[in-house]
Amino acid sequence: MATKINETLETLLSHRSVRRFTDDPVAAADIERVVTAGQAASTSSAVQAYCLIRVTDASVREQIAELSGPQAMVEKAPAFFVVCGDARRHRLVCEREGGAYKAGFEGFVVSVIDATLFAQNLAVAFESMGYGLCFVGGIRNDLERLTALLELPEGVYPLYGLVVGRPDQSPDARPRLPVSAVLFEDRYPDDATVFEQIDAYDAVYRAYLEARGATPKTWSSSMAGKLGKPLRPGLASFYEGRGADLS
Numbered sequence: 129m130a131t132k133i134n135e136t137l138e139t140l141l142s143h144r145s146v147r148r149f150t151d152d153p154v155a156a157a158d159i160e161r162v163v164t165a166g167q168a169a170s171t172s173s174a175v176q177a178y179c180l181i182r183v184t185d186a187s188v189r190e191q192i193a194e195l196s197g198p199q200a201m202v203e204k205a206p207a208f209f210v211v212c213g214d215a216r217r218h219r220l221v222c223e224r225e226g227g228a229y230k231a232g233f234e235g236f237v238v239s240v241i242d243a244t245l246f247a248q249n250l251a252v253a254f255e256s257m258g259y260g261l262c263f264v265g266g267i268r269n270d271l272e273r274l275t276a277l278l279e280l281p282e283g284v285y286p287l288y289g290l291v292v293g294r295p296d297q298s299p300d301a302r303p304r305l306p307v308s309a310v311l312f313e314d315r316y317p318d319d320a321t322v323f324e325q326i327d328a329y330d331a332v333y334r335a336y337l338e339a340r341g342a343t344p345k346t347w348s349s350s351m352a353g354k355l356g357k358p359l360r361p362g363l364a365s366f367y368e369g370r371g372a373d374l375s
């Protein structure tokens with residue numbers, strides 16, 4: 129017999145990104161609790177290769193909002209955080225133990241995976257408390273400047289931001305691909321099947337945008353427009369310059 133829907137599933141299924149907030153603050157005790165929930169996520173061999181930087185300095189927030197788009201929510205949301213992959217403490221302990229940090233590309237991948245498991249746990253914990261949030265990839269528009277603004281040391285890799293607050297909007301859920309398009313048994317489907325799934329989803333996606341008053345586009349054309357050119361081409365050299373080994 130299938131498991132009944134429970135509060136955890138309800139929280140997960142009611143996710144939508146929130147970009148407008150009331151002036152209510154995010155309680156310090158709630159931040160501590162959600163970070164603890166974030167840390168409870170699985171972590172490769174307990175490396176815990178992440179950190180979270182809460183940015184409270186108004187001038188720094190204004191500048192990050194600017195370089196992120198501009199995206200006003202970064203400046204105006206009750207709380208703004210930067211999620212980082214963090215190999216700093218691993219470099220320090222390797223050196224203190226008489227060696228050197230040499231984890232290679234796998235070390236960088238692990239930090240991105242660990243940070244993202246942490247961040248998603250944290251996001252769900254916030255949502256379970258009635259907060260709304262939106263991740264902010266826009267911070268990667270200018271990682272050099274972000275790193276200087278936050279005075280980040282070598283080995284700390286900013287990945288994305290997170291704005292949080294009490295929702296002042298209740299957007300409709302953005303439709304996802306059908307389960308059959310992401311859950312496969314034993315074999316990846318052939319391209320004709322993939323296209324069938326995409327075509328069905330394109331119609332749903334277009335109707336969703338139309339209902340929101342946005343320019344109606346299919347998911348296919350959005351993806352082709354977005355992914356048909358290199359995205360933020362300086363990223364690899366930036367992360368390498370901060371100590372990541374991407375070779």
Ligand SMILES: Cc1cc2nc3c(=O)[nH]c(=O)nc-3n(C[C@H](O)[C@H](O)[C@H](O)COP(=O)(O)O)c2cc1C
Nearest residue numbers: 143144145147199262263264265266267288301302
């Ligand atoms: C890593 C990441 C970065 C994102 N960056 C931005 C951003 O810079 N600005 C923004 O408005 N939304 C951003 N989003 C939100 C996505 O656009 C949103 O999650 C997606 O369209 C699905 O909508 P939903 O979250 O409402 O379900 C980001 C989401 C993720 C996971």
